[in-house]
Amino acid sequence: MSDPTFHSIRLHGPWQIQILQQEAGAPQPEPLSCRLPGDWTAPLGPEFKGTVQLQRHFNRPTGLQAGQPVYLVVELAPLPGQVRLNDHVLNRAEPAERLRSDISGWLVERNHLTIDVELPGHPPAAEAAVLAAAEIRLEIAE
Numbered sequence: 001m002s003d004p005t006f007h008s009i010r011l012h013g014p015w016q017i018q019i020l021q022q023e024a025g026a027p028q029p030e031p032l033s034c035r036l037p038g039d040w041t042a043p044l045g046p047e048f049k050g051t052v053q054l055q056r057h058f059n060r061p062t063g064l065q066a067g068q069p070v071y072l073v074v075e076l077a078p079l080p081g082q083v084r085l086n087d088h089v090l091n092r093a094e095p096a097e098r099l100r101s102d103i104s105g106w107l108v109e110r111n112h113l114t115i116d117v118e119l120p121g122h123p124p125a126a127e128a129a130v131l132a133a134a135e136i137r138l139e140i141a142e
Contacts, residue, residue, distance in 0.1 A: 004069075006139040007051065011113070011117045012036055015056045017043070022050030036134050049121030055114050061140060069105065069141040070107060072100040074115065076134045081117040100139075 008011035033041035034054075044052070058128065072090065075081055075098050083090045083099055086108060090101040115136075 004141040005142055006071075009061060009140070011056055011058055011138065012057065015040065015054045018053045018055060019044075020051040020053050022048065036089045036136055038135070039084070044119070046105070047121060048119055051116060053114055053116050055112070056136075058111050058113065060109050060111065060137075062138070063139065064107075065097075068104070069102055070104045071137075071139040071141075072101050072103045073111070074134075074136050074137055075136045076136075080132070081115055083116075084114045086112055128136040 014033045015036060017032040017034060032043045034043070036063065040054070041048070064070065070141075071081075072085060083101070085103055085106050088106050090103070091099050113136075
């Protein structure tokens with residue numbers, strides 16, 4: 001039996017950015033949105049230090065067969081954070097560069113994906129480049 005091939009659906013956006021926690025006294029920016037990949041930290045500014053949540057809705061892919069695997073792939077900088085789909089935690093906040101999780105059993109018609117990310121403030125140039133290259137996608141086994 002050969003390995004399955006996958007069809008990818010990229011979740012470029014728009015993503016909403018909500019500030020969950022920031023340094024005391026810091027101004028609260030207006031609601032922000034972004035597209036991924038892209039420099040989604042720029043609207044927060046280089047001084048920002050705190051926790052943000054990326055949020056996006058997406059519809060259940062059409063044409064799925066019963067038992068057909070669907071994976072959520074999150075390629076983001078190795079920053080601590082939590083990934084949730086429809087309030088189901090997909091990881092436990094361990095830093096990793098890539099998360100790949102079978103979400104077949106948790107898909108509904110309209111899905112809510114959230115990713116909490118802790119930003120340390122003044123990221124080095126290499127880390128900022130990785131943040132800008134963040135990609136989030138669905139992989140559907142064919």
